[in-house]
Amino acid sequence: MSSIRDFMGDAHRACDELFAAAEEAVAKNDWARARDAFERFRHATLHHFRMEEDVLFPAFETRTGMSMGPTQVMRGEHVQMRDLMEQMAAAANAGDANAYLGHAETLNMLMQQHNMKEENVLYPMTDQALAGEREDVLQAMQGLPD
Ligand SMILES: [Fe+2]
Numbered sequence: 001m002s003s004i005r006d007f008m009g010d011a012h013r014a015c016d017e018l019f020a021a022a023e024e025a026v027a028k029n030d031w032a033r034a035r036d037a038f039e040r041f042r043h044a045t046l047h048h049f050r051m052e053e054d055v056l057f058p059a060f061e062t063r064t065g066m067s068m069g070p071t072q073v074m075r076g077e078h079v080q081m082r083d084l085m086e087q088m089a090a091a092a093n094a095g096d097a098n099a100y101l102g103h104a105e106t107l108n109m110l111m112q113q114h115n116m117k118e119e120n121v122l123y124p125m126t127d128q129a130l131a132g133e134r135e136d137v138l139q140a141m142q143g144l145p146d
């Protein structure tokens with residue numbers, strides 16, 4: 001049975017790879033590949049956010065009673081990242097490489113800091129707080145519709 005930290009950390013890495021593939025295609029002006037890679041990145045990232053917002057965070061909040069703590073900060077950063085992905089989508093549709101790469105840089109900075117906070121602080125807290133129900137939580141996250 002993997003830890004929440006390992007399972008969710010692997011998901012961060014998978015999203016990073018899709019992000020890099022999209023950026024590389026944009027840099028080469030290969031827009032068909034860029035749009036495809038970006039949509040896969042966005043889809044995987046939004047799916048990951050739902051695992052957190054719909055399953056992991058509520059389970060943690062219920063168990064610990066901490067609903068205004070780190071999970072609220074993470075939810076707020078998800079809002080910012082969703083907004084940046086919207087702007088990247090618009091830039092990709094317009095074929096505007098400068099705009100895309102600018103928003104991508106902002107997103108990547110935010111995303112790396114966000115992921116570090118989750119992997120170093122929040123996920124270990126969830127592993128500890130949810131130790132008795134970890135398997136159920138992992139299954140519920142994996143069972144979310146794509
Ligand atoms: Fe997150």
Ligand SMILES: [Fe+2]
Nearest residue numbers: 008048052118
């Ligand atoms: Fe995450």
